[in-house]
Amino acid sequence: xxxxxxxxxxxxxxxxxxxxxxxxxxxxxxxxxxxxxxxxxxxxxxxxxxxxxxxxxxxxxxxxxxxxxxxxxxxxxxxxxxxxxxxxxxxxxxxxxxxxxxxxxxxxxxxxxxxxxxxxxxxxxxxxxxxxxxxxxxxxxxxxxxxxxxxxxxxxxxxxxxxxxxxxxxxxxxxxxxxxxxxxxxxxxxxxxxxxxxxxxxxxxxxxxxxxxxxxxxxxxxxxxxxxxxxxxxxxxxxxxxxxxxxxxxxxxxxxxxxxxxxxxxxxxxxxxxxxxxxxxxxxxxxxxxxxxxxxxxxxxxxxxxxxxxxxxxxxxxxxxxxxxxxxxxxxxxxxxxxxxxxxxxxxxxxxxxxxxxxxxxxxxxxxxxxx
Amino acid sequence: xxxxxxxxxxxxxxxxxxxxxxxxxxxxxxxxxxxxxxxxxxxxxxxxxxxxxxxxxxxxxxxxxxxxxxxxxxxxxxxxxxxxxxxxxxxxxxxxxxxxxxxxxxxxxxxxxxxxxxxxxxxxxxxxxxxxxxxxxxxxxxxxxxxxxxxxxxxxxxxxxxxxxxxxxxxxxxxxxxxxxxxxxxxxxxxxxxxxxxxxxxxxxxxxxxxxxxxxxxxxxxxxxxxxxxxx
Amino acid sequence: xxxxxxxxxxxxxxxxxxxxxxxxxxxxxxxxxxxxxxxxxxxxxxxxxxxxxxxxxxxxxxxxxxxxxxxxxxxxxxxxxxxxxxxxxxxxxxxxxxxxxxxxxxxxxxxxxxxxxxxxxxxxxxxxxxxxxxxxxxxxxxxxxxxxxxxxxxxxxxxxxxxxxxxxxxxxxxxxxxxxxxxxxxxxxxxxxxxxxxxxxxxxxxxxxxxxxxxxxxxxxxxxxxxxxxxxxxxxxxxxxxxxxxxxxxxxxxxxxxxxxxxxxxxxxxxxxxxxxxxxxxxxxxxxxxxxxxxxx
Numbered sequence: 014x015x016x017x018x019x020x021x022x023x024x025x026x027x028x029x030x031x032x033x034x035x036x037x038x039x040x041x042x043x044x045x046x047x048x049x050x051x052x053x054x055x056x057x058x059x060x061x062x063x064x065x066x067x068x069x070x071x072x073x074x075x076x077x078x079x080x081x082x083x084x085x086x087x088x089x090x091x092x093x094x095x096x097x098x099x100x101x102x103x104x105x106x107x108x109x110x111x112x113x114x115x116x117x118x119x120x121x122x123x124x125x126x127x128x129x130x131x132x133x134x135x136x137x138x139x140x141x142x143x144x145x146x147x148x149x150x151x152x153x154x155x156x157x158x159x160x161x162x163x164x165x166x167x168x169x170x171x172x173x174x175x176x177x178x179x180x181x182x183x184x185x186x187x188x189x190x191x192x193x194x195x196x197x198x199x200x201x202x203x204x205x206x207x208x209x210x211x212x213x214x215x216x217x218x219x220x221x222x223x224x225x226x227x228x229x230x231x232x233x234x235x236x237x238x239x240x241x242x243x244x245x246x247x248x249x250x251x252x253x254x255x256x257x258x259x260x261x262x263x264x265x266x267x268x269x270x271x272x273x274x275x276x277x278x279x280x281x282x283x284x285x286x287x288x289x290x291x292x293x294x295x296x297x298x299x300x301x302x303x304x305x306x307x308x309x310x311x312x313x314x315x316x317x318x319x320x321x322x323x324x325x326x327x328x329x330x331x332x333x334x335x336x337x338x339x340x341x342x343x344x345x346x347x348x349x350x351x352x353x354x355x356x357x358x359x360x361x362x363x364x365x366x367x368x369x370x371x372x373x374x375x376x377x378x379x380x381x382x383x384x385x
Numbered sequence: 386x387x388x389x390x391x392x393x394x395x396x397x398x399x400x401x402x403x404x405x406x407x408x409x410x411x412x413x414x415x416x417x418x419x420x421x422x423x424x425x426x427x428x429x430x431x432x433x434x435x436x437x438x439x440x441x442x443x444x445x446x447x448x449x450x451x452x453x454x455x456x457x458x459x460x461x462x463x464x465x466x467x468x469x470x471x472x473x474x475x476x477x478x479x480x481x482x483x484x485x486x487x488x489x490x491x492x493x494x495x496x497x498x499x500x501x502x503x504x505x506x507x508x509x510x511x512x513x514x515x516x517x518x519x520x521x522x523x524x525x526x527x528x529x530x531x532x533x534x535x536x537x538x539x540x541x542x543x544x545x546x547x548x549x550x551x552x553x554x555x556x557x558x559x560x561x562x563x564x565x566x567x568x569x570x571x572x573x574x575x576x577x578x579x580x581x582x583x584x585x586x587x588x589x590x591x592x593x594x595x596x597x598x599x600x601x602x603x604x605x606x607x608x609x610x611x612x613x614x615x616x617x
Numbered sequence: 618x619x620x621x622x623x624x625x626x627x628x629x630x631x632x633x634x635x636x637x638x639x640x641x642x643x644x645x646x647x648x649x650x651x652x653x654x655x656x657x658x659x660x661x662x663x664x665x666x667x668x669x670x671x672x673x674x675x676x677x678x679x680x681x682x683x684x685x686x687x688x689x690x691x692x693x694x695x696x697x698x699x700x701x702x703x704x705x706x707x708x709x710x711x712x713x714x715x716x717x718x719x720x721x722x723x724x725x726x727x728x729x730x731x732x733x734x735x736x737x738x739x740x741x742x743x744x745x746x747x748x749x750x751x752x753x754x755x756x757x758x759x760x761x762x763x764x765x766x767x768x769x770x771x772x773x774x775x776x777x778x779x780x781x782x783x784x785x786x787x788x789x790x791x792x793x794x795x796x797x798x799x800x801x802x803x804x805x806x807x808x809x810x811x812x813x814x815x816x817x818x819x820x821x822x823x824x825x826x827x828x829x830x831x832x833x834x835x836x837x838x839x840x841x842x843x844x845x846x847x848x849x850x851x852x853x854x855x856x857x858x859x860x861x862x863x864x865x866x867x868x869x870x871x872x873x874x875x876x877x878x879x880x881x882x883x884x885x886x887x888x889x890x891x892x893x894x895x896x897x898x899x900x901x902x903x904x905x906x907x908x909x910x911x912x913x914x
Binding site for chain 3: 388471472473477480483564565566567569579581582583585586
């Protein structure tokens with residue numbers, strides 16, 4: 014069965030726009046975002062540490078929390094004190110971390126939003142059937158909400174939201190409370206459905222991988238301020254400052270100075286070594302060199318010709334081994350600490366142990382410079 | 386012990402024989418307490434919901450008053466209502482004293498804080514995020530309130546039963562404002578007290594049994610409704 | 618199904634609500650006969666009387682008769698004598714039927730009532746355990762009996778509720794010059810006559826009671842009649858019309874009609890026969906028209 018035609022027609026302008034958005038709650042500062050636009054059809058992932066104000070931002074955009082100051086535009090229409098908030102909210106849908114289902118059957122829950130909008134019986138039935146099926150819970154339709162597992166309940170919440178065919182969909186850490194396998198399944202389902210429907214989505218999470226998997230753009234919110242908003246590869250590969258770098262997983266951060274630069278390739282002095290990094294920064298600049306552990310490769314020490322295409326090769330000693338699930342994080346001291354991740358298999362194959370001598374390599378394009 | 390057996394026998398005889406006086410007294414008990422409970426629901430459920438969902442200065446004070454009201458001695462209520470309603474009192478021109486209406490008023494004053502307090506607790510026990518979710522689903526203010534009340538229906542029905550139970554068994558206020566007048570304001574409880582004071586213990590026991598059966602029947606009905614909504 | 622049930626219950630509740638709001642219907646017993654009943658201008662009449670009067674059941678016979686004849690709707694409020702008198706003072710009752718002569722005289726002297734008429738009397742008796750430790754039986758007067766009880770410090774139960782019975786009892790103690798209040802053998806129940814008799818029976822104590830209540834409860838009690846017939850033990854009932862100047866709402870016409878009814882010869886006859894068939898002897902003795910002194914009132 015094909016998905017019912019999406020409610021969004023082709024129009025110009027962003028689906029959501031906020032200018033000068035400021036939110037204070039209970040007298041405390043929570044959020045300040047001078048400018049934010051969510052493009053039609055895009056999935057915007059907002060990530061940040063706990064307490065950064067992500068949920069508040071989502072609730073403000075979903076018209077659930079009043080702004081202390083600032084302006085909101087929904088599909089070009091300004092939202093002001095006289096606006097019919099109920100009518101506007103009925104063009105959106107929100108899924109929270111908890112399924113927040115009501116004391117009734119799954120089907121009744123999924124049709125709740127539709128019934129609130131006064132849709133006809135047949136329309137309600139049609140959409141409910143489709144979306145229950147789509148999220149794989151058609152067989153649970155008559156079961157009572159309380160009798161569902163966490164994953165099943167969240168599927169119901171998702172079905173409930175999608176059945177509304179919203180113009181904007183908001184998801185507030187929808188998978189945070191689920192166990193890893195369920196989470197993986199649901200992300201799969203969600204990615205497919207989002208691709209099919211093309212609905213404008215704002216997705217809040219503290220999990221970087223989810224953001225990478227789902228988002229067309231990623232926004233990093235820290236202490237109530239939007240530090241960076243860009244495509245995922247830019248945010249993760251080129252974080253705008255140290256705090257963002259730390260949050261997005263750049264584990265190796267080294268102070269250095271640009272010695273020379275030619276054709277976008279910079280030579281940077283880091284402690285006693287020199288590394289090459291793709292950058293346009295001029296010589297003399299103080300910088301921070303950032304590296305993701307997955308971009309650092311370990312080799313058995315060997316002298317002689319290059320065995321990899323990486324421009325940077327350093328020798329050092331293993332100073333730390335931290336297991337991380339299926340991977341192992343290896344800290345190598347080569348005058349400064351570098352963190353690399355290897356699979357456990359590789360760790361075994363290389364017989365990694367503390368104090369062992371290893372070679373580390375990384376590409377000039379993998380490293381990232383942040384001016385200090 | 387033989388008194389209780391006597392009482393049982395008399396109760397059965399009265400009920401099977403559809404004793405006129407018994408029927409009248411029972412029906413009036415139901416009417417008065419039923420109306421009073423109904424009115425207290427009209428006041429208590431909205432008030433309790435309002436207190437649960439809204440913040441305003443002085444909220445704590447109001448909630449404390451409600452909780453105190455739950456323990457109001459009925460006889461005190463009866464006294465105050467009597468003073469209000471008697472001829473030379475502020476509301477004397479209503480001529481309500483010694484009528485069933487006065488009993489309804491007094492019982493309503495007794496039941497309303499109970500219903501309010503229990504509604505407040507019931508609504509506060511709901512997940513606070515639920516309100517947001519309902520708004521996000523596009524519920525208007527009234528739709529949201531209705532859904533929240535529906536969500537809390539188990540403890541709310543308990544509130545109804547508590548309110549009803551509190552007034553159907555009430556004597557002090559009913560006696561004072563009603564006067565226990567034969568054929569006009571005599572209810573099961575006041576009749577029981579009177580028969581006891583006269584020394585007609587068997588009859589008093591019989592009336593008590595009828596009262597208990599009545600209360601049980603009503604609660605059976607309400608419990609049935611309450612338990613219907615439970616998850617399997 | 619559930620919604621049907623809920624709606625049904627809502628309908629039932631609304632129906633009862635409207636029913637309770639309507640004016641009280643005249644009772645079956647008091648419904649006037651098919652001949653057109655008289656309709657006085659102000660049919661509501663509040664009669665303040667005592668619990669023992671109500672408990673005797675006399676009013677259950679007299680009131681319907683009165684209502685039938687005159688069309689007045691009587692609301693008998695049975696409280697303690699003390700409260701009845703205060704209701705009269707405050708103008709919250711139209712007519713009083715009480716048995717506390719001293720308090721009544723003061724009531725009239727203070728101008729609260731316009732008329733006080735003797736209606737009937739019943740008598741009090743002193744009852745106690747058949748073993749009679751204080752040797753009360755055979756005493757010629759109530760005073761003697763009480764004196765013996767006080768001397769032997771035997772258990773005595775008082776109603777202690779400012780009722781007519783209680784006031785008579787206190788009057789007797791006062792005449793002896795005794796003040797038993799607070800003594801361990803003198804206990805106050807604060808309750809009606811039936812309840813007090815019960816307590817006395819349970820605890821094997823002495824008490825003063827009206828004959829009617831005793832006879833009605835006899836089969837549950839282990840008490841016997843020890844002293845009776847003393848003039849001081851007569852319990853005299855008067856009907857008092859409250860002074861209409863107290864309040865506009867006082868139903869003076871109704872009060873007068875009721876008083877006239879009580880002293881009318883026909884009614885007096887009914888009073889004299891009341892209870893004879895059930896308890897063996899009549900409970901009340903009609904006295905309308907007699908002088909107070911004749912009956913020790």
